[in-house]
Amino acid sequence: MKTLDQLAVGERGQIVEIVGDDNIAMRLMEMGLIDGEEIEYIGAAPLGDPREYLVRGYHLSLRQTEARRVQIQ
Numbered sequence: 001m002k003t004l005d006q007l008a009v010g011e012r013g014q015i016v017e018i019v020g021d022d023n024i025a026m027r028l029m030e031m032g033l034i035d036g037e038e039i040e041y042i043g044a045a046p047l048g049d050p051r052e053y054l055v056r057g058y059h060l061s062l063r064q065t066e067a068r069r070v071q072i073q
Contacts, residue, residue: 005051005067007041013072014038020069032056033070 007013015037018025032055033039042052042059050061 001071002073003068004039004041004053004062004070004072005064007072009041009043012038012040015070016073017071018069019071024066025069028062028066028070031060032058033060039070039072 001016002013004013004015015033015035017035018028018033037055039053039055042054044051048064050063051067053060053062053067
């Protein structure tokens, strides 16, 4: 399955699952990354990390390690 960090700029995906059950996974869900939500990759900082996404009408910055935990289709 594809993960959020594998999207190209401008590409969209639908969230399928957040991997894990620790504090980071809970925080990602609290930020609106829940099953079924559509998410779009907007761009990245000059060195590639963090990455910016558009979800639920707002911009969200995630580190690549966090983005790897979000499975999409």
